[in-house]
Amino acid sequence: MANEQRIRVLIAKPGLDGHDRGAKVVARALRDAGMEVIYTGIRQTPAMIAEAALQEDAQVVGLSILSGAHLELFPRVVDELKQRGVDDVLLFCGGIIPQEDIEKIKAIGFQGVFGPGTNTGDIIEFVKAHAPVRT
């Protein structure tokens, strides 16, 4: 581990819902797995999330939403990231996301969609396998 760069992950909650149990458990699990984790707290606008990703130099951005507003808000987060030139981050998400929406979310660049019942070990593996390498 000593020579390896710690993976920097931003965990964020877009939208207005306050259900942060999943986001906090994932943040803690990734941190316990040796990553540098920044948690934004709840009620973040897409612009706030993109700005935090830029400022924190995050390689990975994980979004959690349970209100059902994912199809409205996730594309906006992607746009805001692009506007800031942040184009080499690994995106993943979780929450209450119906099966039929998963393809749409993957199409806009989310490589991982983790619903209820996900093992945090699977998220850790996913992040380690796909996080872009920073030099």
Place this chain on the structure above:
Amino acid sequence: MPSKSNQDWLNSTYGKAVARNPERKALYESSSGEPVAPLYGPEDLAEWNYHEKLGYPGEFPYTRGVQPTMYRGRLWTMRQYAGFGDAEESNRRYKFLLEQGQTGLSVAFDLPTQIGYDSDHPMALGEVGKVGVAISSLEDMEILTDGIPLEQITTSMTINATAPILLALYVAAAKKQDADLAKIGGTIQNDILKEYIARGTYIFPPRPSLRLITDVFAWCKDELPDWNTISISGYHMREAGCTAAQELAFTFGNAIEYVDAAVAVGLEFDEFAPRLAFFWACHSNFLEEVAKFRASRRIWAKIASERYGSKSARSQTLRFHTQTGGATLTAQQPLNNVVRTALQALSAVLGGTQSLHTNSFDEALALPTEASVELALRTQQIIGYESGVSDTIDPLAGSYYIEALTDRVEQETWAYIERIDDIGGALVGIEQGYQQREIQESAYRLQRLAEQKQRIIVGVNQFATDTTVNPEIMRVDPTVEATRVARLAALRKRRDNAAVEQSLTKIRAASRSNENMMPLLIEAVEAYTTVGEICGVLREEWGEYQEVLTI
């Protein structure tokens, strides 16, 4: 030779059996990690005194129930939490539920309404009508309650930061129906402290928020005597991951904070305490949950009588609503949730709940469909009308285990209440992130237990299948947001805007004084001033709460 005591049996018959065949698990434990013994018996209740611990239904300390007849007199209120889209759509769902035999309404509001943004505010984008109904003005409330006689049904509204405004809207709608306010019954959640801890729909900092709550207590006492002014809720903290005892303790910690705030502004405990209500979760550990409900009544009776010197029986009785555990629902094999919900609902009934919401099996996937909500309601009706558990009061009383567990949940709760007292009260705890951290620790522990398969979740970490089930799900009409924006624009044009401005000026002035806000809020909403406009003024005056980050 038969064993002469529990210990004797553990050493002989049981000990030999375990030596031959180890048990399924090395350790059996409660939700808070307390060991569960293989057997409970008279030794576990050695010091136990029936009259002191249980008493009789409708009598102190109310362990056996708050009413003298309990469900023999009347079943609990079957109250399904519902609301989505716009007021028209939700009004149709309410009428459907009432036609199906539901006995009270429970309104879910969308997040913008809960956080004080009108449907046309930029922060509302994507959220309008999603997790509940969007209500911005009296026009919406009139549509929501159209054709529903507000004098005859009771309505529970899950609303917190904007509770006084939504109550004002409900009162204004009732007045339009020419209803007698003395006959209007219902509940507003109005519990802001647990929003800071777990649920997240706060707006203002704690001090002005507490002032709004005491304004509601004071106003309702005189003007709306049958209204439950607050539903002090453990539910959301439990859903966020805490244990059964933490659920009780953090809720009572908050209750004590509210009571102290009300007493500090000159209200008498026995004047407002009869209208305090509570809200518990019921999760899957069946017997522990029954014990929790029973313990909660005994604890509150003691807090009321010992801490506040209450002389009123009504103030000492803890009346509560229960909802089955949303966090226990699985997206995998979703039909299993029907069974989970039925068992949880049964524990709430055996625990003596006053009203109950049963979750629908598809709620780990999306909002429930009409068919799944109906099944959830039928679950309650089967428990109430077929199972026989409601024929006698508190039927599990006297079980060695139930009584030992009730005692233990009570002890664990008191230990936490003392800790919160030592910190300086619930609010200081919140500002330090104490309750938040405790809940996170428990949530993380539960997650790890599941991942290590020490906590089995059927269909998820055991007995899993590869087939993905795709039941039909409910989707909120995507045009709702645009329709709402147009409706609000029309309203803002049509109404008497001078009256609106005047009402906001009065609210701004009152926010700087101690004047009770309720009459001004009613006046404002009657002039069709919106929720967002009122909250906009209060945000300018009071500022917004900043989350204490505790990762």
